[in-house]
Amino acid sequence: MLESLIHSNSQNILTSHSMLILQIQTEALKAIHDYLYEQNLIQLMPVMLSPITDPLSHETSDAKITYFGQELQLTKSMIFHKQLAIASSNTKGIYIMSPNIRLEKYDKRDSGRHLIEFSQVDIELREVNSLKFMELIEGLIISVINRVKEKCKIGLENLGVSLRIPARPFKIYSSEELKKKLGENFEKESSLREIDPFWITDYYREFYDKEDPKRPGHYLNYDLIYPEGFNEALSGGERDFEYKILLRKIKERHQNPEIFEFYLDEAKEGKLVASAGGGLGIERLVRFLTKIQHIRDVSPFSKVPGEHYQI
Numbered sequence: 001m002l003e004s005l006i007h008s009n010s011q012n013i014l015t016s017h018s019m020l021i022l023q024i025q026t027e028a029l030k031a032i033h034d035y036l037y038e039q040n041l042i043q044l045m046p047v048m049l050s051p052i053t054d055p056l057s058h059e060t061s062d063a064k065i066t067y068f069g070q071e072l073q074l075t076k077s078m079i080f081h082k083q084l085a086i087a088s089s090n091t092k093g094i095y096i097m098s099p100n101i102r103l104e105k106y107d108k109r110d111s112g113r114h115l116i117e118f119s120q121v122d123i124e125l126r127e128v129n130s131l132k133f134m135e136l137i138e139g140l141i142i143s144v145i146n147r148v149k150e151k152c153k154i155g156l157e158n159l160g161v162s163l164r165i166p167a168r169p170f171k172i173y174s175s176e177e178l179k180k181k182l183g184e185n186f187e188k189e190s191s192l193r194e195i196d197p198f199w200i201t202d203y204y205r206e207f208y209d210k211e212d213p214k215r216p217g218h219y220l221n222y223d224l225i226y227p228e229g230f231n232e233a234l235s236g237g238e239r240d241f242e243y244k245i246l247l248r249k250i251k252e253r254h255q256n257p258e259i260f261e262f263y264l265d266e267a268k269e270g271k272l273v274a275s276a277g278g279g280l281g282i283e284r285l286v287r288f289l290t291k292i293q294h295i296r297d298v299s300p301f302s303k304v305p306g307e308h309y310q311i
């Protein structure tokens with residue numbers, strides 16, 4: 001059993017065991033920055049407060065503050081900021097090491113992969129399709145694994161972990177075919193069966209993920225899934241950016257278009273552009289690299305849904 005990272009003696013918050021994990025995380029983060037820099041992506045600093053944030057496709061409680069009479073939300077994801085930033089320049093792509101707050105419901109407590117406070121590397125590429133984005137992410141994952149294997153030999157050995165370099169291209173399944181074959185729990189089941197990371201495409205979810213114009217009711221989005229039961233690594237998609245389509249999809253999801261007024265005004269004026277992107281969870285990546293069962297054991301000060309926190 002892994003010991004908890006937090007000890008009552010505050011001088012011992014970082015144990016030698018947790019230092020091994022944090023060294024792996026440090027190499028992984030360096031590999032991510034190096035890779036995205038080599039790909040000519042531009043790094044933005046995180047936005048943590050905004051009148052709007054990701055509505056998400058599952059229910060969470062909002063985390064809000066009031067400042068000078070204005071209600072601001074803590075960021076669930078920077079999806080709208082990414083779309084606006086990518087549209088207003090001719091950069092190839094952007095990324096953010098983005099801290100997110102998602103006040104998850106109690107049912108996520110035992111998932112082993114949810115925290116209410118986490119970070120994702122949130123990426124958006126201008127005027128590309130899903131395949132181009134997937135290519136970038138496959139290169140990113142392989143470059144992280146290579147780096148960790150090379151630089152963290154002793155750490156991996158101590159944790160009893162051996163890492164495979166995945167074969168490219170990663171496999172792609174549609175959610176429809178997996179559901180038929182494996183039932184409602186298809187993500188978990190398929191994750192348990194595979195030995196390398198793979199993609200699942202075509203989910204009904206947030207209004208900003210692009211609906212396939214050739215196949216209405218199907219979506220040009222994707223999740224990257226880790227093998228061995230480690231489950232979701234990244235979620236993302238191509239984006240809808242035309243005002244009428246966005247408005248229709250907001251209404252279909254029973255959301256209030258007034259909330260998204262600034263963003264929709266930009267769309268109305270034709271200022272948004274086609275893009276594709278996604279967010280890769282950092283703690284989940286480290287969990288996969290270290291093969292730690294519960295995400296609470298990946299970082300000190302981790303906050304699992306539905307618990308009370310001491311610090």
Ligand code: ASN
Nearest residue numbers: 077235236237277278279
């Ligand atoms: N970052 C994701 C995306 O780009 C959104 C999310 O985190 N839900 O699609």
